[in-house]
Amino acid sequence: MRTRLSFDEAQGLVLSDVLRLPGETIVLDAALGRIVDVDMYARFALPGFANAAMDGYALSAADLERAAIQGLPVSGTILAGDTREHVLRDGSAFAIMTGAPMPLGADTVVIQEQARREGDQVWLPADARPGANVRPADDDCAEGARVAAAGETLTPARIAVLASAGFPEVDVVRRPRVAVLATGDELVPPERPLGHGQRYDSNGPLLRGLVTDAGADIVEVRCCGDCPEQLRRALQDFVAREVDLILTCGGVSAGAADHLPATIAALGEIVFWKVRMKPGMPVLYGRIGTTRVLALPGNPVSVGVTFELLARPLLDRLLGRSSAATFPVRMAVGLRKNHARMEFLRVTLENDKEGRWLATPLEHQGSGALTSLASAQALVRLEEGQREYQPGDVVQASRLPGGNL
């Protein structure tokens, strides 16, 4: 077991310990937010047939002059959805509507508003541009072009692309199955009044939201006391249900009721325990069989921060997608750290006059200050060893969910 390692080492160990989950086939209608498993290619060009981009008249550009001087006979009207293959006779035109297939031999559409129609004859302006208002058959995408890339998130627009390419189903990466165990004798169910020293579980709801936001499935969120037997039963139950990741919170530091490390060690193995970071120092990572276990320190802010920094990247890895990159911001104020560990500050962000991000730390940075986690837009990383920061110093930031950026 490693202990007191740096945050970067800890994150590296977590990431190198998991692989992308296998794929599964689902209907396109259920695919929003899912991750594409394998590259997908168009089996035909899109839209697949040359069609009119405007309502008007389809003709051959060679007949434009004649159309202006003596007019052209109109052979008929082609509507969108007309499945007949019309052929244009020399020296004639078809009335055609937006999206309707171009008749064979026509290469230009002149819009309705520029046409003068008398009975079955139409006059069109001589200066119409040859080839105007026609969408070629591969206007949107060529046959064989990639229409979805492995690892990308299925957005509404990407789903629409697959729908237009005729895919009713899509192969996506299976969602990680996650169980949450909130531990602590002080936790009381929401329907019961609080006694002295008791509190309601907020870590369970926090992790339910974060796990869902990260694109994983919650198998169960369970609250249990600090008793080692209860902890063991809960962990074994989750492992038996083949979850990919167990997230526990609380009971992982040095207190008399902190039984999780010993319980996890007895059932499986601890990869690391305690990381040189603040908040979240007591965090533990291990395995029970093939199930990964991240034991997050119980303080509510530590739960949120260690989830973002260790659990979310792990879930990203299981999903086969790259994690959001950090980005540079400038400190709006100077500050002094009174320890050497890496620290993650909760900040709000605004743009300075040059449009660069400026980070202001929230006032209350304590590990129990859940309200400041809710107000924060990003986490700023203060490097190990560096104690002094001046206004304007550049630091790395990562977005928090719902940070409205």
Ligand SMILES: Nc1nc2c(c(=O)[nH]1)N[C@H]1C(S)=C(S)[C@@H](COP(=O)(O)OP(=O)(O)OC[C@H]3O[C@@H](n4cnc5c(N)ncnc54)[C@H](O)[C@@H]3O)O[C@H]1N2
């Ligand atoms: N002697 C030491 N004391 C502490 C250390 C240490 O290294 N040596 N580490 C401190 C740090 S840092 C943290 S963080 C906490 C984490 O300890 P635990 O993981 O054992 O967490 P608990 O003691 O069980 O709880 C801490 C705190 O959070 C509240 N909590 C816990 N679960 C929930 C929940 N589901 N919903 C709401 N609030 C919860 C709990 O009541 C405590 O107030 O230890 C420090 N101490």
Ligand code: MOO
């Ligand atoms: O995780 Mo503890 O502060 O570092 O609360």
